[in-house]
Amino acid sequence: MRIAAVDLVSNTCFPALAAAELGAFEREGLDARIELVASLGATRALRDGTVDAVIAGSVHDLLREFPGWRGAKLVVALSQGTPWLLVVRADLPVKRGDLGAIKGLRVTAAEGPDLALRQMLIGARIDPDRDIEMIELPGAKARDVSFGVFAARALEQGLIDAFWANAMGAELATSRGAGKILVDVRRGDDPADVRHFTFAGLATTDAFIRSEPHSVEAAVRAIVKTQKALRADPALAREVGQRKFPPDAAALIAPIVERDVVFYDPVISAKAVNGLNAFACSTGHLSGAVPYEQVVDIRFRRLWDGV
Numbered sequence: 001m002r003i004a005a006v007d008l009v010s011n012t013c014f015p016a017l018a019a020a021e022l023g024a025f026e027r028e029g030l031d032a033r034i035e036l037v038a039s040l041g042a043t044r045a046l047r048d049g050t051v052d053a054v055i056a057g058s059v060h061d062l063l064r065e066f067p068g069w070r071g072a073k074l075v076v077a078l079s080q081g082t083p084w085l086l087v088v089r090a091d092l093p094v095k096r097g098d099l100g101a102i103k104g105l106r107v108t109a110a111e112g113p114d115l116a117l118r119q120m121l122i123g124a125r126i127d128p129d130r131d132i133e134m135i136e137l138p139g140a141k142a143r144d145v146s147f148g149v150f151a152a153r154a155l156e157q158g159l160i161d162a163f164w165a166n167a168m169g170a171e172l173a174t175s176r177g178a179g180k181i182l183v184d185v186r187r188g189d190d191p192a193d194v195r196h197f198t199f200a201g202l203a204t205t206d207a208f209i210r211s212e213p214h215s216v217e218a219a220v221r222a223i224v225k226t227q228k229a230l231r232a233d234p235a236l237a238r239e240v241g242q243r244k245f246p247p248d249a250a251a252l253i254a255p256i257v258e259r260d261v262v263f264y265d266p267v268i269s270a271k272a273v274n275g276l277n278a279f280a281c282s283t284g285h286l287s288g289a290v291p292y293e294q295v296v297d298i299r300f301r302r303l304w305d306g307v
Contacts, residue, residue, distance in 0.1 A: 001025075001030055001031065001032045001033070001052050001053060001212070001215050001219060002033055002035060002050075002051040002052045002053075003016070003032055003033065003034045003035065003051060003052065003053045003054065003055055003202075003219075004034075004035050004036075004037040004041075004042035004045045004046065004051040004053070004054045004055070005017070005034050005035070005036055005037065005042060005054070005055040006036075006037060006038065006040070006041070006042050006055075006056075006057060007036075007057060007146050007147065007148075007166075008034070008036050008146070008244065009146035009148075009149055009168060009244075009245050009246065009249050010057060010146065010148075010166055010168060011079075011083075011166055011167045011168050011253065011256045011257060011260050012057045012078070012079055012083040012166045012167075012200045013055045013056075013057050013078050013079070013200050014078075014079075014230075014237065014240075014253070014257060014260075014264075015078050015079070015223050015226045015227045015230060015264050016034070016055045016078055016202060016223055016226075017034065017055075017240065017244065018226050018229075018230060018236065018237065018240045019032075019222045019223050019225075019226040020032060020033075020034050021239075021240045021243055021244055022226065022229070022236065022239070022240065024222035024223070024225055024226045024229075025218070025219065025222045027222070028218035028219075028221050028222045029218055030215060030218040030219060030222065032219060032222075034055065035051065036144065037051070038141055038142060038145070040061055040064060040111055040112055042054045042055070042056070042061075043056070043061050043062050043064055043065040043066075044065055046062075046065065046072065046203070046204070046205060047065040047066065047071075047072075047205075049205075052204060052205075052208050052212070052215075053202055053203060053204040053208070053216075053219065054202070054203050054204075055078065055200075055202060056200060056201055056202070056203055057083060057113075057166070057200050058082075058083070058112055058113060058116070058198040058199075058200070059074055059198055059199060059200070059201045059203060059276065060112075060115070060197070060198045060276055060279060060280050060283075060285065061112045062074075062203055063280055063285040063286065064285070067285075068286065068290065068294075069290050069294045069295045070294075071205055071206055071207075072203055072204065072205050072206065073203065073204065073205075073206060073209065073295070073296060073297040074201045074202070074203050074268055074295060074296045074297070075201075075202050075203065075204060075209075075216055075219070075220055075296075075297050075300045076201060076202050076219075076220045076223050076224065076266045076268070076300065076303070076304065077199055077200065077201045077265060077266050077267060077268045077272070078199075078200040078201055078202060078223065078227075078264070078266075079199065079200045079260065079263040079264055079265070080186075080199055080263045080264075080265050080272070081185070081186040081195045081196070081199055081263060082116055082185050082186065082190075082194055082195050082196070082197045082198050082199070083166055083167070083186065083198075083199070083200060083263075084109075084113050084116065084117070084164050084165055084166060084185070085164070085165065085166070085167060085169075085170040085181055085183060085184045085185070086099075086102070086117070086162060086163075086164050086181070086182045086183035086184075087151075087152075087155065087162060087163055087164075087165070087169065087170045087173050087174070087179040087180065087181055087182065088101070088102070088105065088161060088162040088179060088180060088182045089155065089161050089162070089178070089179060089180075090174075090177055090178055090179050090180050092161070092180075094180075094182060096180075096181060096182060096183075096189065097182070097183065097189045098182070099120070099121065099124040099126060099182070099183065099191065100124070100126070101182065102121070102126065102131075102132055102162060102182070103126065103131045103132065104131070104132070104133075105132055105133070105161035105162050106132075106133045106135050106159075106160045106161045106162070107132050107133065107134055107135065107160065107161065107162045107163065107164065108134070108135045108136065108137050108140070108151055108154065108160050108162075108163045108164070109134070109163065109164035109165070110140065110147040110164075110165065111141070113147075113164055113165070114134070114164070115283050116164075116194065116197045116198065116279070117164040119194070119197065119279065119282055119283065120183075120185070120190065120191065120194045123191045123194065124191045135159070135160050137150065137151065137154050137159065137160070146168065146169075146249070147165055147166075147169070148163075148165035148166045148167075148168045148169020148170070148172070149168060149169055149172055149246070149248075149249060150169075151163035151165050151169050151173075152165075152169045152170075152172040152173040152176075152178065152179065153172075155173050155178050155179050156173065156176060156178035156179075162182070163179075167256050167259075167260065168249060168252065168253070168256060170184075171252045171255070171256050172248060172249070172252060175252065186263065193275065196271070196272065196274075196275030196276075196278075196279075197275060197276070197279040198276055198279060199268075199272055199276070201268065202219065202220070202223060204216055209297060209299075213299075216297075216300065217300065217303065220266075220300050220303045220304075221303055223266065224266045224303060224304060224305075227264040227265065227266055230257060230261055230264055231261045231264060234254065234257045234258040234261050235254060235258075237253050237254045237256075237257035237258075238250075238253065238254040240253070241253035241254065266303075266304040267304050268296050268301075268304075270292055273292050273295050273296060274289075276295070277289055277290050277295070
């Protein structure tokens with residue numbers, strides 16, 4: 001099973017990366033290979049059939065290549081909730097949760113996550129086209145780039161004033177004294193229910209599910225068991241990080257995972273899908289509500305309890 005990922009240095013999709021590294025896929029009888037695909041190329045690869053599944057840090061990205069959720073399905077959540085944080089320069093005199101403090105700053109965000117940032121700002125009555133300066137960092141879309149880590153280094157170098165990225169980037173910036181967290185949407189700083197915009201999940205095509213249902217089932221089982229193992233022993237993250245991550249990220253992943261294990265839940269709820277579809281409507285990727293069964297393949301729900 002060929003699985004595409006846009007970022008291999010990520011806490012958001014960590015259960016899938018850990019499932020590969022800790023042998024969970026193999027124990028389920030699945031030969032799974034996770035391949036790095038830059039930017040939004042993972043969903044294009046899924047559409048083109050060059051991979052069998054994608055690890056999506058933000059599942060709404062699938063709608064770019066599968067309009068109306070036609071042709072693809074989510075089969076398991078990797079982590080719950082919109083996973084990004086807004087980090088600003090450490091020297092700025094700002095209060096956590098005060099989105100108004102972002103006005104006039106140079107801000108960067110990856111393609112895809114930038115849509116959630118824009119909607120969050122609009123919800124706070126901030127015009128993302130006039131009130132901030134959106135910066136595209138040269139080299140950020142390269143194949144081997146972890147955007148959060150890349151953005152944290154740009155903040156440290158003074159190239160930007162703020163970035164919107166995952167907890168790995170936030171932890172790197174704060175641990176080095178370059179940044180501080182302005183907004184962590186999953187922990188309640190968000191306006192307008194931003195935490196329900198999206199989540200991380202494993203997705204595949206309807207065609208692959210028809211041809212390889214047992215492979216999909218094996219992948220779901222492996223991820224659910226890995227999530228359970230990480231919740232029981234977050235220190236497992238250190239082992240994975242030491243094998244797969246750059247040294248600075250490897251040193252940070254265990255405490256990040258320890259804080260994030262509460263989000264490593266495989267269930268895709270109706271509430272999550274409703275929030276996802278409402279967000280997709282706000283960005284123009286959907287024209288109206290879509291039934292739960294058109295977004296999630298319900299045949300795999302029985303596996304989410306880990307039995």
